[in-house]
Amino acid sequence: MPRDVAKEDTHPVIRCDSVYKIFGGNAEKNIRDADGAIDVKTLQDAGCIFGVNDASFEVHRGEMLVVMGLSGSGKSTLLRCISRLTDTTAGKIFIDGEDLLAMNAKDLIELRRNKMGMVFQSFALLPHKTVLENIAFPLQMKGVSTQDSIKRAAAMVELVSLGGRENYFPRQLSGGQQQRVGIARSLAVEPDIWFLDEPFSALDPLIRKEMQDEFLRLQGMLNKTILFVTHDFDEALRLADRIAIMKDGIIEQIDAPANIVLNPATEYVAKFTNDVPREKVLKCGDVMEEVGDPSGISDMSVSKDAIIESVAEAVLNEPKPVPVTNGNDEMIGVLNSKTIIHILFSKSSAGTSPVA
């Protein structure tokens, strides 16, 4: 599903500048003593643990950034810094240009009530409230009347396809259904920013796949700015506009899925990308070549956003290079069968820049 990032919107919705979250060992005091300078070595010697280490990035309107890392990599901590569920040790975070860390409690509550929604790994539904009441909860916290909030919640129930179960309690729902409630609740206030903390990790593989499709469907409709945390690299590839891969609190690489697969920045990232079937990730536009001889090309054409896997057979059956077109049917490059064969059968490397 193609999703274009609105590049013309110059203000990032989320901006992190050298964000640090440091646990233990009197981190705050040590940093104050060093006049705000953060020396990783000194702090680690003092017994500090880096949850997030110098994270800087931007997320633009309508973009989905997936933060991927194994457990303990600091991905959830980073998410909690940006939602201010945990205090950031150092650095700056801007939401829509506003300094998040400088906000007082009242402004923060206002921000959460109107601009933020969050989905949790363990669903975190209130056990004493029905589906409808759970979804209406954030609205009621804002002061929306019971009647209006329930009406709005009923609409949300339809959105996540839970019709007929409005009056069930969380204990009466399966994991997938509970997470649908969690998603509906997080969207009830129509937030601009949507945080998802491993939303599908607690679900069975088949349900997970179903929920990912559902999620993509919702995002296609709503076009939110999303920060999505997962430990599942395949999930990240499937969903992301950009992926940030974290290890020990450091963002190892942040880039579009195809670029990560094609050009893993570090050996750690390469470990994830090695086993990824490239043909399922790469798009025609990622591997096309310059148009050489315009006369010797095929009659058929492929879209630059088509996944290689879906066109591989047709391209291989074509003796001449196949043109790649953009949205306006203009030819922007060609695809050679040699490239496809390389992608399909070369184990250790792909594309134009092989990795050792």
Add this chain to the structure above:
Amino acid sequence: MSQLIRHSRLAQFTTLLVVFFLLCLLIEPSESNILWRLPALLAAVPTALTDTVNYLIFDWAPIEIYNPEIEDYEESSLLKEFTRSISGSLLFCIEFIREVLLGGVKTIVAFTSWDYVRENSWAHWPALPWTVVTGAAILLGYALSGRWLAVFVGFATIYIAVFGQWEPAMETLSFVLIAAPLSVLLGLALGVLAYKSRKVEATLWPLLNIAQTMPHFSYLVPVTVLFGVGDHAGAIATVIFATPPMIRLSLLGLKAVTPEVIEAGLMNGCNKFQLLFRVLIPTARRNILVGVNQVIMQCLAMAVIASFIGAKGLGYNLLLALNQLRIGQALELGICIVLIAVVLDKLSLGWANKQVDYFADLTFSQRHKYAIMFLGILLAGSLLAYFGKFIFEGGVNYFYLIPHNKGVTTEFLWQAGVDWMVDNWYQGLQIFNTALIVNVLVPMKNAYLGMPVAATFVLAMGVGYIAGGIRSALVVGGFLLFIALTEWWDRALITAYMTTFAVIISVVIGAVVGILCAQNALATKLILLLCDTLQTFPSFIYLIPVIMLFGVTDTSVLIAVIVYATIPATRYTVEGLRNVPPSLQEAGSMSGVNRLQRLTSIELPLAFPHIMLGINQTVVFALFMVIIGAMIGTDDLGQLILKSLSDKDGIGSGLMLGLCVAFIGLAVDHLIHTWAKERKAVLGLG
């Protein structure tokens, strides 16, 4: 490696025992020998405490107070006026509930005057007919937990009414209905504070420990001095005793709320109050309601003890009956208290376990069906009572209230039973009694009294060192030192000897019964049900049958203690054995263990830490009962506490004695908990 540590522990322990006995033999028993008995350095503290409290209440911060009776200002102290106003409002609340249930004029008097009531014959609050209360209780039972509870509640209330105990039972109930909500609110508030602030929690914790191990009796004197005598004083003593478990369970429940739920609340834009009242407390609902259940149980356990300081009701009548050795009557009253306890226990547990239901799409009558049914019961009961006036012309209106002693009584039957037992079994029981006292109890008591203080310290601190290192040794030593420096060390030794004796027997019985019952799922269920039921009985109840059988002797006390303390020993053994993880059981089965091997090499080692916690409970229960046994007549700390009740300077000594008992309990508690925690960590049981 672990083998080595275990052996070294055994070696340490053997060495400790050898040193202990050597010290016992070597130290000269003489009053001037400091190794034999420490000097009573704290002997002056009780008097000082009494004086301080008396100063605070009578002389500190004098203020002018207008007295409407003499129509002039008089001098009083701030604290006295403060406690007096608390007493007044509490008493008003209790009287109010009591008059709703039983009728009366005091509530109306509170708003008008005695003259007004005397002049207007209509100014009399009518009682709720007992049929209405019964119906409402049955309805409540049905609403909370279904048909069976309704049947049981009906049986219990009708029993109470028919046996003519309605009035005292309602008096007790009115007292519980005030003390319990007060304790719940106070406990919840403190629990929330402790949850919010680590400092509050750290301060509250030791206070809770002491409050829960102090014998009930020792609160009574200070409460009477501060608040006077009467129902309100009983209620206050009850609140002090019933609040700690509520605090603990609220805190436990709040801490068990998963961080993600709290984060979800925050991300949904809750402010502090919304987070507390709409997320935290509803999510912790079950634990908090279990706390409510505990509070109600404590209130009933105090019903008898509070009657020492003037609380009316079943407890007061029971105390009178026991003092007059009217066993039959005491039994009937005891059964009433037990019935109320079990009913309230089941009702509150039903409430705790009840899941919230969804109401919004029901019609008005469906939504309010219980309220409508209650109105129906009220109307029908009132009409019945009204017509009853004509049916039982002139006599007692049995449809309205059955007065005390106008009901059925089986007292003469019980009395005859007791007489028959005295006639036929007296000889046998007496022989057993004498044999036990001469051959076991007296030698054991002498052995305890013959321990030099230095040897006791070496033993206790040594065990502390082995269990939890130098810190535990110091903690235990500190507790003991306090007791040793009071003038009651010998009495404490007697308490210790009675407790030890009872605990040993209880643990043996409990372990055997527990192990046997744990072999079978049905037996497990039955024994746990039995333990649950017995545990709801207020401790005082256990004294009635033993007095019936053994009269007023040490043996009676010990048997009551053993019966009472066997409950936790059994329960924890069963629970520990049944909670062995199934995967380990399966692993055992696949290794081909037989039944005995399974028990000795899988179940018992894994259940041992839990069983030790059971022994800890057994010690606490036994200690409590030994102190209550003072009612029958013992010569330990409990007896002194009981005496301090009737002493006008008893505040200080009552409190100090209470602390002595609490410290014995806390020392044992500390040792066992430290050890069980370490074992659990070793076994990876968390």
